[in-house]
Amino acid sequence: MKNMKGSMPTMKVLIIDDNESITEAVKDFFEFENIECRTVNDGKRGLLEIENHNFDLILLDIAIPGYTGIDILYELKRKQIENLNIVIFTASVFKSEQINEFWEIGVKEVFTKPISLDKLEYIKQKYLRK
Amino acid sequence: MILIIPLIIGSIIITSILSLHNISEVRAKFYDIYEMSGIQLMNELSVEVNRIANDLTLLSTHPILANNTTSINEKINLLQRHINFSQSKYLAISIYDTNGTTILDTSNKSPEGNALQEEFFKQSKAGEIYFDKNPEEIAFNQTGFHMSVPIYGSNKVINSIMDVGVSISFIDNVINNSFLDSDIKQNSVHFNSRIVHSDGSVIYATSQQNDRKDIASRTGSNFSLLGPSNMESEKTNSQNSIIITVPESENVKGYRSDGNWTLLLEGNLSPVMNDYNKTVNEFLILSTLILLTAIGVTIIAVNKITSPITHLKDSALELSKGSFGKEVMVEGSNEVKDLSISLEVMRRNIENSNRNLIRKVRERTKDLERANEELRTKEFQVNSINNELRISNRAKEEFLSMISHELKTPITPMKLYIEMILKGSKSENLNEFQKKALDIMHRNILKLETIIEDIFTVYKLELNNFPINKEITNIAEIVENNVSALSPLMKDKNIKFNSIVNTTGTILCDPLRISQVLSNLVNNAVDHVPENGGQITIRVDEDIHPSTISSNGTDNEHRKSVVFTVEDNGIGIKPENMNGLFKKFYQIDTGLRRKYGGTGLGLAICKGIIESHGGNIWIDPSYHSGASFKFSLDAF
Numbered sequence: 001m002k003n004m005k006g007s008m009p010t011m012k013v014l015i016i017d018d019n020e021s022i023t024e025a026v027k028d029f030f031e032f033e034n035i036e037c038r039t040v041n042d043g044k045r046g047l048l049e050i051e052n053h054n055f056d057l058i059l060l061d062i063a064i065p066g067y068t069g070i071d072i073l074y075e076l077k078r079k080q081i082e083n084l085n086i087v088i089f090t091a092s093v094f095k096s097e098q099i100n101e102f103w104e105i106g107v108k109e110v111f112t113k114p115i116s117l118d119k120l121e122y123i124k125q126k127y128l129r130k
Numbered sequence: 131m132i133l134i135i136p137l138i139i140g141s142i143i144i145t146s147i148l149s150l151h152n153i154s155e156v157r158a159k160f161y162d163i164y165e166m167s168g169i170q171l172m173n174e175l176s177v178e179v180n181r182i183a184n185d186l187t188l189l190s191t192h193p194i195l196a197n198n199t200t201s202i203n204e205k206i207n208l209l210q211r212h213i214n215f216s217q218s219k220y221l222a223i224s225i226y227d228t229n230g231t232t233i234l235d236t237s238n239k240s241p242e243g244n245a246l247q248e249e250f251f252k253q254s255k256a257g258e259i260y261f262d263k264n265p266e267e268i269a270f271n272q273t274g275f276h277m278s279v280p281i282y283g284s285n286k287v288i289n290s291i292m293d294v295g296v297s298i299s300f301i302d303n304v305i306n307n308s309f310l311d312s313d314i315k316q317n318s319v320h321f322n323s324r325i326v327h328s329d330g331s332v333i334y335a336t337s338q339q340n341d342r343k344d345i346a347s348r349t350g351s352n353f354s355l356l357g358p359s360n361m362e363s364e365k366t367n368s369q370n371s372i373i374i375t376v377p378e379s380e381n382v383k384g385y386r387s388d389g390n391w392t393l394l395l396e397g398n399l400s401p402v403m404n405d406y407n408k409t410v411n412e413f414l415i416l417s418t419l420i421l422l423t424a425i426g427v428t429i430i431a432v433n434k435i436t437s438p439i440t441h442l443k444d445s446a447l448e449l450s451k452g453s454f455g456k457e458v459m460v461e462g463s464n465e466v467k468d469l470s471i472s473l474e475v476m477r478r479n480i481e482n483s484n485r486n487l488i489r490k491v492r493e494r495t496k497d498l499e500r501a502n503e504e505l506r507t508k509e510f511q512v513n514s515i516n517n518e519l520r521i522s523n524r525a526k527e528e529f530l531s532m533i534s535h536e537l538k539t540p541i542t543p544m545k546l547y548i549e550m551i552l553k554g555s556k557s558e559n560l561n562e563f564q565k566k567a568l569d570i571m572h573r574n575i576l577k578l579e580t581i582i583e584d585i586f587t588v589y590k591l592e593l594n595n596f597p598i599n600k601e602i603t604n605i606a607e608i609v610e611n612n613v614s615a616l617s618p619l620m621k622d623k624n625i626k627f628n629s630i631v632n633t634t635g636t637i638l639c640d641p642l643r644i645s646q647v648l649s650n651l652v653n654n655a656v657d658h659v660p661e662n663g664g665q666i667t668i669r670v671d672e673d674i675h676p677s678t679i680s681s682n683g684t685d686n687e688h689r690k691s692v693v694f695t696v697e698d699n700g701i702g703i704k705p706e707n708m709n710g711l712f713k714k715f716y717q718i719d720t721g722l723r724r725k726y727g728g729t730g731l732g733l734a735i736c737k738g739i740i741e742s743h744g745g746n747i748w749i750d751p752s753y754h755s756g757a758s759f760k761f762s763l764d765a766f
Contacts (some may be wrong), residue, residue, distance in 0.1 A: 021543035029550060063535065091535045113535075114542040114579070117549040 011128050012036045012054065016046035016069070017061035017089070022115060026059065029120050035128055043067025047075055050084070057127045061113075062090040073102050082106060085127055089113050138421050145417055156406055160372055160399060168376035168393050171323075174304045175391075176379040182219075182277060182296055183259050189213070190281045190292055195225070198289060202234050209236075213294075221268040221295035225281070226251060233290060245291075250278040254291045263327055263390050268295035301325065301334045322396040333391065372397040438462025442470055449473070454481040523593050534586045541575055541582075548572045584731040591738030598640045598742050602766060605670055605692060606631045608641050612648045613668065623656060625664035633672045637692055638766040643739045647747075650732045651696040651759050658700035658757065665756075669695040672765065690765040691745075699756040708749045712737040736761070 013030050015023045015037060023039035030037045038053075040046040044067045050058060062069035069088065076084070084106030088099075091113040099110055108127065111119050194200045194208045205225070213220045224235040230246035245251045253260035262276035274295040283289035305323060325334040376393040438461045445458040458474035460467060548568050551557060557565070590596040613629050620627035637644075648668065655666045671693050703711065712733045740747040740761045750758035 019539055019543070022539070022546075025543040025546040025550075029546065032550070032554065091538070092531070114538050115546065116542075117546060117553065120546075 010034065010036045011056040012038070013128070014046070014049055014053075014055040014058045015039045016041075016043070016049075016059065016064065016072070018042065018064045019061075022061075026115065026120065029117070030124070030128075033124060033128075035124070043069070043072055047072050050076065051079070051081065056085060057123070058084060058086045059123075060086055060088050062088060063092070073105065073107070076105050077102065087111065087123055087127065089115055138425060141421060142414070142418060145414060152410070153403065153406065156403070157372060157399065160397065160402070161374060164372070164395055164397060165374050165376065168323075168374050168395050169379075171305065172376050172391075172393050173379045174307075175301065175325075175393075178300055178304050179261060182300070183261065183279070185212075186277060186279045186292065186294055187259065190279045193284075195281050195292070196283050196289065198283070205234055206236070219297055219300060221272050221274045221297050223295070224293045226291045226293065228255065228288060228290065245293075250276050250293055251291055254278040254280045254293075255288060257288065263333065264329070264331060265298050265333060273298045298334060305334075322394075324394040324396070326392050326394050328390040328392065372399055435463065435466075438466045438470065442466065442473060445470075445473060445477070449477055449480070454484055523595075526589070527593055527595060530586060530589050534582055537582045538579065541579060545572070545575045545579075548575065581731075584735060587735050588731045588738065591735065591742065596738065596742060598643060598739075600638050600640055600743075602636050603639050603641045603644070604636055605633055608644055609648070609668055609670060612645055612652070615645075616649065616652055619656065620666070623664065624662060625656065625659055625666055627652075627666050629668040629670075631670045633670055633692060633765075635672065635692065636766050637763045639743050639763060640739075644743075644763075647736045647739050647761065648694065648696065650736050654732055654759075655696060655698035655700065655757065659698050660700070663699075665697075665699040667695075667697045669697065671695070691762045692765045693760055693762045695750070695758060695760045697753065697756060697758045702754065702756050703749055705751055708751060711749065712747065 013035055015026050017023045017026075017039075018041055020039075020041055023041060027037040027039050038049060038055075040049055043064045046060070046064075047067070049055075050072070060069045060072065069090075073086075082105055086102075086105070086107045088107060088110045089112075090110060099107060109123075111123075189195065189209070189212055192208060192212075194204050209223055213223065222236045225233040226245045227233055230244040230248075230251060232245070250260040250262060257280055260276070260278040265273045265275050268274040268276075272295075274297045276293055277296050278291055278293040280288040281290040281292050322335065324332050327333050372395075374393075374395040374397070376395070378389050378391040378393075438459070441459045441461065445456070448454075448456055454477055458470055458477055460470045460474060462470065548571055551560070552565075552568055552572065560568070587596065609629050609631050613627065617627065652666060652668070656664075659666060672690065737747050740763070743763055745761055745763040747759070747761040750760050
């Protein structure tokens with residue numbers, strides 16, 4: 001909370017990935033930029049976070065063991081939760097028709113893994129500017 | 131065949147008509163013969179009557195008879211001397227005086243009383259020779275004719291009348307001696323010859339069976355019809371009887387006929403006609419038989435000739451229908467027999483070859499079935515192997531993907547943190563050592579990433595699961611992008627790097643992959659050029675025939691293709707290493723102290739990508755200034 005500056009509402013980002021090191025690194029990247037970050041390492045909790053809080057951006061990993069990123073997307077679609085900003089990271093080639101299903105709930109872009117600094121910079125510039 | 135029957139019937143009819151015509155001809159012939167004979171007979175008869183009359187006339191002039199003074203006995207003696215009673219020619223003689231008184235009578239049957247009223251007396255007293263043509267009983271139950279002649283005295287005056295009873299038997303004699311009789315006998319024709327008086331009585335009849343009076347009464351009514359004028363009509367009487375009428379001859383010298391006699395010849399032609407008819411019938415039957423036999427023989431002969439031909443025809447038809455099982459009958463005349471034999475030989479040959487063919491086909495079919503069975507087994511095996519392969523390939527892929535992911539994931543946060551430290555504002559707080567350590571770590575992390583990526587790529591290529599997204603690509607553009615991407619590196623390494631594009635064309639390819647190939651080749655070259663004065667050139671040419679060098683055939687020879695070349699002035703490649711270079715994990719310099727790094731996967735990936743595009747990649751063995759890598763792609 002040290003970075004919060006009174007009257008200035010900060011951007012809030014949710015990072016969902018099963019790998020703690022990655023979520024931590026991404027969280028550090030955003031917090032250096034004074035963006036509030038929440039990290040979740042399993043799908044079910046990620047879904048709960050999305051349902052219960054407003055995030056300016058959600059970074060979603062697809063290949064989460066157990067409750068996967070795809071499961072989260074279907075559940076959001078089923079619950080008709082819309083107006084989200086979701087950026088997907090996936091190791092495999094995501095088929096475009098598969099993504100087309102989720103444009104309506106707010107999937108904005110798909111990036112292939114690995115997550116790199118360039119990609120994070122790009123996302124920050126594109127989706128997290130006031 | 132049908133034509134024969136009317137022919138036969140026609141012949142029979144014609145023969146019958148001819149036969150019938152012949153019958154009437156035979157009748158006419160008989161008629162002519164017997165008419166002639168009849169005429170002759172009547173002539174003879176007249177001649178005979180005339181001779182009798184002459185005899186009597188001659189006798190009447192004898193002085194003994196003419197002299198009234200001679201005794202009766204003298205007269206009888208004379209008569210007996212001249213007239214032979216024993217011959218029965220004369221039955222009786224009576225002499226009357228001119229008053230009608232009987233002077234002499236040998237028969238004692240002279241007319242009672244006076245002869246004055248008798249016809250013969252009147253005639254002869256007038257100087258005529260009288261011949262009574264109606265016979266009557268004269269003496270001793272004997273029938274005869276009265277013939278009377280006048281007897282002249284010395285004064286040439288009739289002093290008495292002589293009446294002679296002439297036996298009817300003289301007609302017998304005439305007839306018996308006549309030609310007619312013998313002729314009738316010869317021809318065995320039964321003839322009734324009658325001499326009929328114009329008053330209707332029968333004078334004489336040859337038939338012994340018939341009573342004269344009966345015949346006379348029976349036939350009497352017809353006699354008026356039997357005049358000479360009716361002769362023609364009589365010709366066509368009945369089939370088997372013939373009636374000829376001949377009038378008395380009128381032109382016999384001496385005796386003037388009164389024409390009261392008519393010869394009536396009634397012939398029965400039955401025997402002759404029966405014979406003739408029999409002959410004709412026999413002829414008809416025989417000819418019919420001959421004809422029928424001829425027809426039969428013809429039919430049999432025709433059948434004998436045609437039936438083998440018909441059989442042949444049927445056999446040929448059977449053969450033409452493709453049924454070769456039925457034997458061809460060998461029969462008929464020589465030619466037909468030869469033909470049948472030839473046909474039969476042909477049939478047997480065809481049948482044999484058919485059998486052979488069927489046997490061969492069966493054998494082949496069996497072989498084929500066996501082969502098919504084997505193929506099916508093989509196919510099944512191949513399918514199961516394929517399935518296993520597919521399963522194992524999928525497993526491999528999944529394994530590779532998992533390994534790659536698992537290897538990459540730990541790298542990600544390491545790389546992120548190092549980059550955040552090095553590139554962010556925090557790098558200002560680092561000392562030289564820290565900075566150097568982080569740099570080396572960063573470089574190795576990148577290298578590790580590349581190695582992982584390469585391994586993944588090479589296996590994907592091997593599993594034919596490497597995505598290639600072809601699009602029409604400008605050659606110059608793809609080269610230019612590569613050059614600009616690699617230029618900073620070249621500058622760092624002080625390498626002279628340039629590109630020559632001798633084409634304005636396009637190729638159909640995945641530009642990212644082709645870039646990857648070019649970049650791999652250039653990066654390889656970078657590792658091998660000398661540290662100072664290194665030179666790397668990318669060149670693109672059209673239409674160089676790659677087939678002379680390419681490993682897989684001459685297919686590309688006539689195609690327009692584009693050849694990419696990456697040349698350097700490095701150490702070059704020895705010919706013995708050229709082939710193995712594109713194998714994965716192949717490195718010329720093995721061992722721990724190898725000079726050049728890399729995974730040995732770069733060229734294998736290049737080869738995989740180019741071959742996935744249907745192109746070829748090779749090392750130009752004629753280039754000696756360094757290494758010359760070439761790959762060709764079809765121009766689009």
